[in-house]
Amino acid sequence: MLKRTRGEKIFNVFNIFLLTLFSLTFVIPYLIVVSTSLSDELTVLRDGYTLIPKGFTTAAYEFAFKSSPILLRAILNSVGLLIVGVPMSMAVQFIAGYALSKRFLPGHRVLNFLMVFTMMFGGGLVPFYLLVRGLGMYNSYWSLIIPGLFSSYNLVLIRNFFDGQPAALEEAALIDGASYWQSFWRISLPTAKPLIATIGVFSMVSSWNNWYNAMLFISDINKYPIMLVVRQIYIDFNALVANAAAIQGITILPTETAKMAVIVIASLPIIIVYPFLQKYFVQGVMLGAVKE
Amino acid sequence: MVIPGQRMTFKRAMKKYWVLYLMVLPAMVWYIVFKYIPMPTGLIISMEDYVPWKGLWKSNWVWFENYIRILTGGALPKVLRNTLLLSALSLVFAFPASIVLALLINELRNRLFKRTVQSVAYLPYFLSWTVVAGLAFNLMDTRFGLFNQVLKLIGLDPVRWYATPSLWPAILTVAKIWKTTGWGTIVFLAAICAIDTGLYEAAVVDGAGRWQQTLHVTIPAIMPTIIVTFILSIGQMLASDSEMIMAMVGNNEILWETAQTFETFVTNNVMHGTYASSATLSMLQNTVTFFMVWGANTLANRRESGSGIW
Numbered sequence: 001m002l003k004r005t006r007g008e009k010i011f012n013v014f015n016i017f018l019l020t021l022f023s024l025t026f027v028i029p030y031l032i033v034v035s036t037s038l039s040d041e042l043t044v045l046r047d048g049y050t051l052i053p054k055g056f057t058t059a060a061y062e063f064a065f066k067s068s069p070i071l072l073r074a075i076l077n078s079v080g081l082l083i084v085g086v087p088m089s090m091a092v093q094f095i096a097g098y099a100l101s102k103r104f105l106p107g108h109r110v111l112n113f114l115m116v117f118t119m120m121f122g123g124g125l126v127p128f129y130l131l132v133r134g135l136g137m138y139n140s141y142w143s144l145i146i147p148g149l150f151s152s153y154n155l156v157l158i159r160n161f162f163d164g165q166p167a168a169l170e171e172a173a174l175i176d177g178a179s180y181w182q183s184f185w186r187i188s189l190p191t192a193k194p195l196i197a198t199i200g201v202f203s204m205v206s207s208w209n210n211w212y213n214a215m216l217f218i219s220d221i222n223k224y225p226i227m228l229v230v231r232q233i234y235i236d237f238n239a240l241v242a243n244a245a246a247i248q249g250i251t252i253l254p255t256e257t258a259k260m261a262v263i264v265i266a267s268l269p270i271i272i273v274y275p276f277l278q279k280y281f282v283q284g285v286m287l288g289a290v291k292e
Numbered sequence: 293m294v295i296p297g298q299r300m301t302f303k304r305a306m307k308k309y310w311v312l313y314l315m316v317l318p319a320m321v322w323y324i325v326f327k328y329i330p331m332p333t334g335l336i337i338s339m340e341d342y343v344p345w346k347g348l349w350k351s352n353w354v355w356f357e358n359y360i361r362i363l364t365g366g367a368l369p370k371v372l373r374n375t376l377l378l379s380a381l382s383l384v385f386a387f388p389a390s391i392v393l394a395l396l397i398n399e400l401r402n403r404l405f406k407r408t409v410q411s412v413a414y415l416p417y418f419l420s421w422t423v424v425a426g427l428a429f430n431l432m433d434t435r436f437g438l439f440n441q442v443l444k445l446i447g448l449d450p451v452r453w454y455a456t457p458s459l460w461p462a463i464l465t466v467a468k469i470w471k472t473t474g475w476g477t478i479v480f481l482a483a484i485c486a487i488d489t490g491l492y493e494a495a496v497v498d499g500a501g502r503w504q505q506t507l508h509v510t511i512p513a514i515m516p517t518i519i520v521t522f523i524l525s526i527g528q529m530l531a532s533d534s535e536m537i538m539a540m541v542g543n544n545e546i547l548w549e550t551a552q553t554f555e556t557f558v559t560n561n562v563m564h565g566t567y568a569s570s571a572t573l574s575m576l577q578n579t580v581t582f583f584m585v586w587g588a589n590t591l592a593n594r595r596e597s598g599s600g601i602w
């Protein structure tokens with residue numbers, strides 16, 4: 001190791017201090033929310049939000065689940081959308097990406113251009129919105145799956161991956177009379193496991209986090225995905241829980257703490273899987289950075 | 293196998309490669325329906341006095357009336373100003389933040405600490421904007437939030453964050469920095485990793501300290517990455533982060549004064565059932581954006597071949 005000068009030592013200390021501070025700004029807002037969700041409502045109303053739970057209680061969570069059937073329903077909706085939507089989208093994208101990577105395919109340039117062009121130009125929200133409604137998907141779960149089935153960005157990644165494979169890999173199988181489908185399924189796809197993992201993980205996260213299309217297309221509160229409930233809770237908390245609370249005879253609504261509890265519930269799955277999946281996330285960016 | 297250069301008839305290609313065409317068919321159907329049909333439809337609606345119950349074919353054709361109304365009307369200057377201000381703030385603050393953070397992380401010698409900082413910094417990127425909006429609601433709560441608690445502690449008056457539109461360009465920029473800076477470092481850290489260590493050794497032999505190494509080796513080496521990223525984000529000037537704004541501002545009309553951008557204006561109009569003017573605004577925005585992205589990409593490719601999006 002090189003000898004360190006005094007200036008470098010000072011810089012090191014300063015750098016560590018600065019980055020610790022920086023990391024804390026990422027963590028603290030979330031910790032406050034977790035802490036508030038575990039605090040007693042009346043204490044929160046008196047003292048404000050704190051970093052450490054005051055008057056520790058899980059009442060907010062119980063209230064959130066018990067008095068709002070919406071929450072449980074929304075979690076199930078989101079899980080269902082993920083289980084149906086992500087494999088569907090992965091399948092069609094990998095199949096199409098494989099075919100698009102075949103440079104000898106007549107028309108392949110046109111097909112690729114049509115796909116990439118949509119990354120630059122679109123018709124805008126209005127015709128898209130009217131189209132989805134016109135297809136009868138308004139207020140249907142399909143409005144959260146079908147319109148987002150393909151992403152040009154993913155398709156480009158997949159196409160480039162298969163394009164980078166040596167032709168010799170498939171040649172033997174094709175000469176032996178395998179169809180392109182068999183060759184794709186048995187030979188090319190198994191080599192794409194890292195890419196499948198990366199795109200799969202990204203798709204799952206974005207499926208779980210999605211609320212924008214639901215805001216546009218879902219009006220039935222029973223069909224809300226979890227992230228739309230998170231949004232609505234700030235806009236109209238009472239509509240979501242008040243009725244249920246009245247039935248149970250609860251007089252003081254744990255409004256503040258329950259809001260925080262919902263945020264924690266919605267984001268916890270991501271926080272839990274994040275450490276295990278981090279390498280796939282980083283891989284995804286690297287794949288995107290190395291184009292063509 | 294096909295002999296290169298030989299053109300195939302459509303019929304023969306179909307016969308030989310029907311499996312591949314079949315594989316690409318779902319994608320083509322989807323692209324036509326969800327990407328290509330909306331293009332002419334959007335153009336038609338933008339030239340109509342569109343009424344939902346009359347539909348696309350029976351609504352009255354008004355030629356460029358919508359365009360003239362929007363270009364001369366009162367809403368455009370405000371929306372344009374908000375959009376450009378947010379983009380400018382993002383370019384000036386959010387963009388360099390990633391580079392600075394990457395350089396600082398690169399200087400860390402303790403591997404465990406380095407990895408922890410990276411993990412923590414990437415995390416916000418994976419939280420939904422609605423969750424981030426929830427954290428913001430918490431921090432900026434007038435009575436209980438951390439911000440006002442701190443202001444109180446140092447003897448200042450509490451701020452009503454959600455009733456003060458003038459603060460929101462800054463708030464939205466900070467939120468964007470908070471959510472995306474860490475993630476943005478990955479590209480730059482990768483570029484730094486790719487630097488030939490020999491360059492540093494040579495710099496040390498020449499007597500360069502760490503600061504000089506950063507200044508004369510690291511930064512010049514990642515300059516192409518910086519320039520390309522910068523050019524590409526200029527192409528997106530008119531595209532604001534509408535998910536961020538819709539989540540953080542929501543239905544708070546007071547804040548629209550400074551937070552209403554092209555995209556949120558269109559989204560809000562669609563949700564209120566006002567189609568014609570938002571279709572027109574989208575058309576204007578998309579056309580301008582198209583040429584900006586196109587130009588930016590050409591620039592990026594010229595600067596360093598193959599570094600554009602296509």
